Amino acid sequence: MKKIFSFTFLLLLSLILSSCVSTATQPPVTSTPVPKSVYRPPSPKLVTPPNITSVRKNITHVVAPGETVWRISKMYDVQIKDIVRANSLKNERELEMGQRLRIPGACPVKPIISLYPSKKWKYIIIHHSATGEGGALQFHRGHTSKGWDSLGYHFVIDNGTSSKCDGQIETSPRWLKQQNGAHCKAASMNHKAIGICLVGNFSKERVTKKQMESLLYLVNQLKKYYKIPRRNIIGHGKVKGATTECPGKKFPWKTFWSNL
Numbered sequence: 001m002k003k004i005f006s007f008t009f010l011l012l013l014s015l016i017l018s019s020c021v022s023t024a025t026q027p028p029v030t031s032t033p034v035p036k037s038v039y040r041p042p043s044p045k046l047v048t049p050p051n052i053t054s055v056r057k058n059i060t061h062v063v064a065p066g067e068t069v070w071r072i073s074k075m076y077d078v079q080i081k082d083i084v085r086a087n088s089l090k091n092e093r094e095l096e097m098g099q100r101l102r103i104p105g106a107c108p109v110k111p112i113i114s115l116y117p118s119k120k121w122k123y124i125i126i127h128h129s130a131t132g133e134g135g136a137l138q139f140h141r142g143h144t145s146k147g148w149d150s151l152g153y154h155f156v157i158d159n160g161t162s163s164k165c166d167g168q169i170e171t172s173p174r175w176l177k178q179q180n181g182a183h184c185k186a187a188s189m190n191h192k193a194i195g196i197c198l199v200g201n202f203s204k205e206r207v208t209k210k211q212m213e214s215l216l217y218l219v220n221q222l223k224k225y226y227k228i229p230r231r232n233i234i235g236h237g238k239v240k241g242a243t244t245e246c247p248g249k250k251f252p253w254k255t256f257w258s259n260l
């Protein structure tokens, strides 16, 4: 029964992400050079829902922080050489944040979650962005302008704004490098908690259905792999010493808890 549920859930997750693609009508985004020497931790385990190959489209993808052609090829199930050719890339390792890439014959975007062996991660902290719009690229620019070395969260779950799909899971460079977070100072959580930010202001609006499904998929994968107990999966505002209502009073905790 559980297996059937998991499979149905993964299938649903793939389907829910299927309707959204970034198109050529998106506003232009300024490019910022990405460092050339990108840290590559040793082979992580990759988890991802099964492919739904029946719907393929030519789309435009806006490169987010830490993304490589390899990762983008996995996200859309398109070969690296096809992305390189479609964009006349001279060097596939030199992508720039904000760069617009043509992805020929892309499958609906799906999450590519890298799981690195580690004893460091004991908690998962849920945040909201407290903004109506955004994505990893915009938060990265905001956080680096404060002097941080990258986006403070480990994952961002989009709401369909800023050229990203509703429910799309973005992995931050901080997770790819297995660095401490910069999302919750209270109780020294930055040293031991995985930070997940949902785009939206849930003091005023609701988490979208697709965001919740993606959040549950991500949290369940992390919880299982790092053996994080349920009591250690909390909202930012519930951390001892934190003075915030993040992720907002409308965050649907009941739905969340009943599916973990």
Ligand SMILES: [Zn+2]
Residues within 6 Å of the ligand: 126, 127, 128, 183, 236, 237, 244, 246, 247
């Ligand atoms: Zn927060």
